[in-house]
Amino acid sequence: MTVIQKKAVNPIAHLSAEDIEILGKELDAIRDRVLAERGESDATYIRKVIRTQRTLEISSRAVLLFSLFPPAWVVGTAGLAAAKILENMEIGHNILHGQYDFMRDPKIHSTTWEWDHVSPAEQWKHSHNQLHHTYTNVLGKDNDLGYGIMRVDEDQKWHPMHLGQPLWNFINACFFEYGIAAYDLELGRNLQKGRHKSPEFRARARAVGRKIRRQFLKDYLVHPLLSGPSFLSTLAATFTANLIRNLWSHSVIMCGHFPNGVETFSRTSIEGETRGEWYLRQMLGSANISGSRLMHIMTGNLSFQIEHHLFPDLPSKRYQEIAPQVRALFDRYGLKYTTGPLPKQVASAWWKVIRLSLPNRDAARREPVTPALASGAA
Numbered sequence: 001m002t003v004i005q006k007k008a009v010n011p012i013a014h015l016s017a018e019d020i021e022i023l024g025k026e027l028d029a030i031r032d033r034v035l036a037e038r039g040e041s042d043a044t045y046i047r048k049v050i051r052t053q054r055t056l057e058i059s060s061r062a063v064l065l066f067s068l069f070p071p072a073w074v075v076g077t078a079g080l081a082a083a084k085i086l087e088n089m090e091i092g093h094n095i096l097h098g099q100y101d102f103m104r105d106p107k108i109h110s111t112t113w114e115w116d117h118v119s120p121a122e123q124w125k126h127s128h129n130q131l132h133h134t135y136t137n138v139l140g141k142d143n144d145l146g147y148g149i150m151r152v153d154e155d156q157k158w159h160p161m162h163l164g165q166p167l168w169n170f171i172n173a174c175f176f177e178y179g180i181a182a183y184d185l186e187l188g189r190n191l192q193k194g195r196h197k198s199p200e201f202r203a204r205a206r207a208v209g210r211k212i213r214r215q216f217l218k219d220y221l222v223h224p225l226l227s228g229p230s231f232l233s234t235l236a237a238t239f240t241a242n243l244i245r246n247l248w249s250h251s252v253i254m255c256g257h258f259p260n261g262v263e264t265f266s267r268t269s270i271e272g273e274t275r276g277e278w279y280l281r282q283m284l285g286s287a288n289i290s291g292s293r294l295m296h297i298m299t300g301n302l303s304f305q306i307e308h309h310l311f312p313d314l315p316s317k318r319y320q321e322i323a324p325q326v327r328a329l330f331d332r333y334g335l336k337y338t339t340g341p342l343p344k345q346v347a348s349a350w351w352k353v354i355r356l357s358l359p360n361r362d363a364a365r366r367e368p369v370t371p372a373l374a375s376g377a378a
Contacts, residue, residue, distance in 0.1 A: 011263065011284060014334055023333055024276025030325055031311050034318050042315040043103045049090055049297075050108070057083035061223060067233040077237040081244035082298070087116045088249055089300030094316045096125055118212045119181040123204060127184040133312050137257070137285030138265045151356045153264045158359045165357045166350075176246035181208050248298075251346050252289070256305030259287045259348035261338035282309035283330065288323075288339035295342070296320060306337070 015023075060079030066072040092115030094100070100108050114121050135141035139153060149172065150165045151158065172179040185204055219238045227234040263284040273281075289295070289303035296303045296319075304319035307326055311319075330337040340348070 011336065012280065015280075019333065020276040020280055021274060022276070023329065024274070024279045026329060027279050027310060027326075028275070030322055031314065034311070034314050034322065038102060038315055038318070042100070042317065043105075045315070045317050046091070046095070046100050046103075046108060049086070053083055053086040053091060056086070064223070064230070064234045064237050065227045066230060067227060067237050068230040073233055073237055077240050077244075080237065080241040081248075084116060084241055084245040085248050085298055088245060089252070089302065090297055090316065091115070091300075092117065092121075093300045093302070096121055097129060097312050099313055099315045116215070117180070118177045118208070118215050119184050120207045120211050123184040123207065124180070127186075129312070133309070135270070136282055136309055137263065138267060138270055138281075140267050141270075150353065152258070152352075154356070154360050156356075162357050166354050169350075169353050173247050173250035174243060176250040177242070178212075181212070184208075251342070252299045252302050254349040255289050255342065255345035256287055256302055256308075257285075257349075258352055259338065259340070259345045260352065261336060262287050279310060282306070283335060285309070286338070287345065288337070289342050289345050290339050291342060293320075306339075 012020075056079055060076045060083055062076075063072050063079065064076035067076055092113065095108060095113045096110050096115065098110040101110055103109075106112055110125070117124070132142055139156065149168050151162045185201070185208060219242065220235060223238065224231045224234040265281060265285065270277075270281075283306060286306040286309045288306050289299065291303060301316035301319045302308055304323055307314075307319040307323055308316070310326065311322075314322075327337050329335075
């Protein structure tokens, strides 16, 4: 496994191939134990969260019918923003991961759920579940690393256009759901390579267009019209709620993938990758956010990004339960468990965006660290 290093010390040089495979088996044991235990309590939890979210959204939209009055605008906007965050993070993201498919409930299943987002569920599942979670933090393979618009590692060649990446990142944060839709379409790559005329791409683009129209009509036409004289204030409230949701989800995802302490990997590092090495890559390529139970729920439990990357198909509420066991493995194998409060992690991620928008201080190109692991590992 080739780790693209930011420090002189190789974080896994002390581990042998045997150590890594034993680590993998210990993580498999944690996963198997949770799979054996999951059941009614998990089903009850997600149904309760869905009921809570829908009640919050309906009541907030009802309050916004009177958004012409400032107190109603503030209360309705805050409630709608919270409802949208809850739907995207703890409900949509986790159901689409298949975390609740074991319930065999056709209404709460990864194959039938459609979320409050402009990216169609099927396209998101392909780019996120299949590509991102397979190639976590592998440069050139994991498009979540910078979303194709940012330089995310010192070993990537610097170009003057990277000077603008703090601005691109801010714009992406404000309109994050649209950025994700473009990312799921691989819009830039398909346009660059002339694939935008292919029937497959056109079909996917039409699906995104239909979803955008549906979301737009719901948020910016139907509901404001129902508000009558409060049309414009309800329109502004809905836009603000979507903006808050986008900024929140962007921040949470940045904190899980981009703060100091998170490693990136070369494309050759996954050639012949074993189960244990895949686990190790998730451990080194993720970071957590410390905080309250409410914050964990509002992040979709992606505040436990390390545990989520290790076990993306386990019910999200289980991550807090197994986090101490996972952290104990980090300690036992001499690995750094990267975590911190939200403000610290957000600041760290943004500082990296700004730092990498500039040329490397050391003009000499660094060599990737290649620990001696299993035969065939790059």
